[in-house]
Amino acid sequence: MNASTDIVTDDITPLSAVPTTDTAAVPPSDARSHFAWIDIRGTAGDVRAALVQAAIHHRIDGIVSDDADILSDLPPTVRRVLAVGALSVDPDVAARVDIVLADHTGDDVSPIVDAGPAAEAGVHVAVSDADTLRHACETVRRAPWTLLTFTDPTKIPLEIVIAAAENSGGATVTVVNDIEDAGIVKLVLEHGSDGLLLAPRNADDVATLADVIRPGADHIELGELTVTKVEHIGMGERACIDTCSLLAKDEGCLIGSFSTGMFLSCSETHPLPYMPTRPFRWNAGAVHSYVLVPDNRTRYVSELQAGQPILAVRSTGEVREVRIGRVKIERRPLISVTATTSDGRVVNVIAQDDWHVRLLGPGGSVNNVTDLKPGDKLLGHAPPESRHVGLPITEFCDER
Structure with missing residues (x-):
């Protein structure tokens, strides 16, 4: 019966008793938690110190650096992420950090960095075409941590990678350009990337990033x-x-x-x-x-x-x-x-x-x-x- 043209008299009386469990057409609320990392590579002196202190104060999950000495001084409340260029790293260096993050290079499918027994393995994949998108999809199924950089503004490749990562057990972290981009990436395919990586300009950016990933009142x-x-x-x-x-x-x-x-x-x-x-x-x-x-x-x-x-x-x-x-x-x-x-x-x-x-x-x-x-x-x-x-x-x- 078409409700727009027919009077459905049976619907009038029992509305107060309509069950409320049928929500199949309604998307579930976003109960997934997110985290944020900041990238302090290329910073120095007072600027770097301010970013680190802001990250600690606002409970940012991780800090990315290419200097193990800087990371080793961080408190245990912050995840220490060491960015390296090779797929193997000195065990003594790896022991001072939590994650060793290596760039994906060459044509091999999803190489995993040798982080040793003390640290977890991470792979950075820059997605710029169909081949690198395929590498990213393979990597998220194997690596404990996958850092993703997308060279094009479209979010379609990220959607594909998130779908590939479903039930993989690993975590995806997506590089974002600014705070507005962070808010968008958080919501891609409803639950978004697990983590966001921002190279902040100042301590205010760190505080705002923390607000973006903080769950709202649920x-x-x-x-x-x-x-x-x-x-x-x-x-x-x-x-x-x-x-x-x-x-x-x-x-x-x-x-x-x-x-x-x-x-x-x-x-x-x-x-x-x-x-x-x-x-x-x-x-x-x-x-x-x-x-x-x-x-x-x-x-x-x-x-x-x-x-x-x-x-x-x-x-x-x-x-x-x-x-x-x-x-x-x-x-x-x-x-x-x-x-x-x-x-x-x-x-x-x-x-x-x-x-x-x-x-x-x-x-x-x-x-x-x-x-x-x-x-x-x-x-x-x-x-x-x-x-x-x-x-x-x-x-x-x-x-x-």
Whole structure:
């Protein structure tokens, strides 16, 4: 039956009992951890010292150098990576480092450096054509560590190497040109390269690189909200948020009139009698509403724009970052839903006054806003802080 042309009356009543385990069409969240190395070859004096200290302070995983003396002075919290030109190295030198990294040369398929008993073996492959791409794919299946340099800006060769490395047991480290490139490489084929290698210009680059590989908030505390009042309040502007991702049936965005309490809205992933589902959209709320975005910030829904990040939150509290494709603001009848948190705070959300707009409840239950009544339970997030320009702040703030 075509939902866009036929009225599916059987879908209307049981929506609150729709199971939330069917997420086959939705990509899993990125739970994979990444690490970063910095390359200090070609640096000296105060610059090198500043980079090393920044790497230690920001818990960068490894430092690459061609000087074993420099590496041997590093603390054990940093992986010492010695770059060499040959496929064998003096055992006494190898004993002072953690990884011996040799360049791939010649036509042999994936030669592995002889690092001796004390260090692990690594191979650096520069991918510039089909032959070197083949060498890279062979290397990642055999070497404990593979450093990859790609001469062309396309990420297709990296995708191929990552696919070849699947379940190999080794780690891939990709040379990145700058911080922006690092953010892209991290996400190639969803989980990206295991590690990133950057030759930083200064200590600030090291700090920013650490932020790129640091996992974002992957869980948020949700609690029950008890509905106390539902009012039809007339016309106003509301926003739909279309994302660049497919959303799960129990996945929504956190939105509300007050910064100290937000409701978990529902994505348009459930059947509608007059139109197809739109599993990329939240019919979010009125234009004044706060919406939760990364870095524990809020924004007004009317300020959101295409390309910006927003947090997608599941009924379990699992969080991922998705990108906005567009925000559509239109004039519609509005409904006001007021509720209380478990500690007695009053919270509110204003949404489009229509049956197909839904809020999520405990267990991922789906609740049409026009069917809500006092006593109903919904899911939400009630942070203790107030907000100033979207940032949490501990100060007196009375929102009504």
